[in-house]
Amino acid sequence: MLIFIDNPKLLLDEFNQMADIAQKKAFITVGIEIQKEEIETIQNYLNELSQLKKEFVRRNLENEANLVYCIENSLLAIAYELQMLIHLKEDKMAEAWDNLVRAQVIYGTVICNSPFQTQENDNFLNRLEQYEKLLFPNLYFQSVGAIIKESHCSVCNQKSGNCEHIKGKLYKGELCTRIITDAELEEVSFVKNPANKHCRVISIEQNGKAIDILTLREINK
Amino acid sequence: MDYKIEEVEISNSLEKLSILSLTELTFIPENINTANNTEELIFTESLIELNKYFKADNINIESLGGKPELYRSRKSADIYLPTIFIASSILVENPNTISVILNIISSFIYDNLKGTIGKKTAKIEFYVEKKEKGKITKIEYKGDAEGLKDLEKIIKSL
Numbered sequence: 223m224l225i226f227i228d229n230p231k232l233l234l235d236e237f238n239q240m241a242d243i244a245q246k247k248a249f250i251t252v253g254i255e256i257q258k259e260e261i262e263t264i265q266n267y268l269n270e271l272s273q274l275k276k277e278f279v280r281r282n283l284e285n286e287a288n289l290v291y292c293i294e295n296s297l298l299a300i301a302y303e304l305q306m307l308i309h310l311k312e313d314k315m316a317e318a319w320d321n322l323v324r325a326q327v328i329y330g331t332v333i334c335n336s337p338f339q340t341q342e343n344d345n346f347l348n349r350l351e352q353y354e355k356l357l358f359p360n361l362y363f364q365s366v367g368a369i370i371k372e373s374h375c376s377v378c379n380q381k382s383g384n385c386e387h388i389k390g391k392l393y394k395g396e397l398c399t400r401i402i403t404d405a406e407l408e409e410v411s412f413v414k415n416p417a418n419k420h421c422r423v424i425s426i427e428q429n430g431k432a433i434d435i436l437t438l439r440e441i442n443k
Numbered sequence: 444m445d446y447k448i449e450e451v452e453i454s455n456s457l458e459k460l461s462i463l464s465l466t467e468l469t470f471i472p473e474n475i476n477t478a479n480n481t482e483e484l485i486f487t488e489s490l491i492e493l494n495k496y497f498k499a500d501n502i503n504i505e506s507l508g509g510k511p512e513l514y515r516s517r518k519s520a521d522i523y524l525p526t527i528f529i530a531s532s533i534l535v536e537n538p539n540t541i542s543v544i545l546n547i548i549s550s551f552i553y554d555n556l557k558g559t560i561g562k563k564t565a566k567i568e569f570y571v572e573k574k575e576k577g578k579i580t581k582i583e584y585k586g587d588a589e590g591l592k593d594l595e596k597i598i599k600s601l
Contacts, residue, residue, distance in 0.1 A: 393565070
């Protein structure tokens with residue numbers, strides 16, 4: 223991996239190759255064992271990338287560290303996509319949904335921060351959107367409203383608003399987030415367009431029975 | 444672009460909060476009409492990040508009642524932006540500031556919608572002070588980043 227410190231372009235070439243191979247396996251027809259093996263390959267590669275990112279940070283090469291973030295999270299999104307397909311075939315629908323949402327969210331952070339605006343970026347995000355429409359029923363979500371009393375920046379730990387770091391942007395290869403430590407819940411509402419798609423309605427009640435929205439099976443309490 | 448214009452009255456609320464005047468550009472809290480004192484003021488959460496965009500472009504916007512302590516967070520995919528008060532002096536003496544402000548907000552919306560899935564809308568209100576002291580027109584905007592830029596003509600025409 224140290225070779226990439228001198229020539230980050232080689233890293234991009236390697237990433238493109240890896241992504242290409244992984245995406246060829248991201249079809250529902252591909253064998254489960256082959257998809258599981260691919261996820262493992264990605265995980266191993268991510269471990270190596272993590273070391274490389276640390277080295278870039280140590281050398282104060284922030285752009286390169288941010289590039290590694292984009293590469294590792296693009297691959298992670300493909301791994302979540304593969305995991306979703308595996309879960310669908312294993313009849314684990316709730317887990318499949320959660321992995322799709324993870325892929326969408328994580329890839330969103332890549333698109334926001336990628337130094338390259340390519341058609342491939344949009345194509346992959348569209349693909350993740352299409353899965354949602356084609357493979358899952360219309361879902362309802364819950365949205366939480368709250369009054370934030372205390373929060374701080376994940377990059378510098380300063381009180382929110384006191385620093386220049388912007389939520390959702392990358393700094394030294396890490397995504398800046400707001401860490402909320404004190405909040406008062408105001409409301410929970412049903413929405414069709416939530417910020418968090420993990421927060422969904424899981425079951426409906428029919429004739430006194432709880433029915434799983436994804437499988438339409440009765441949920442055993 | 445979807446917008447609504449109406450006259451609003453905030454002088455009584457300001458009096459209750461013991462605020463004598465507003466700076467030329469001011470973030471207005473969501474509960475300006477119901478808060479009993481400045482400690483109760485609740486601002487829209489996106490103010491935190493939006494203000495960093497303004498500061499980066501040397502636009503200074505004060506928050507009503509001092510540094511905000513409470514923020515309302517909505518976990519909806521839509522973007523809720525803080526209400527901004529624009530004094531009549533800005534319109535008269537420095538009208539170009541309006542287009543700078545709208546461009547900054549537009550960039551903020553664009554950045555926040557990048558990488559998201561589905562249709563999203565941004566919502567923002569402007570309180571524009573009229574030449575007659577104390578009279579305020581509220582413009583409520585709902586739409587995308589591009590449409591926001593068209594508000595310039597509307598604000599300047601008030």
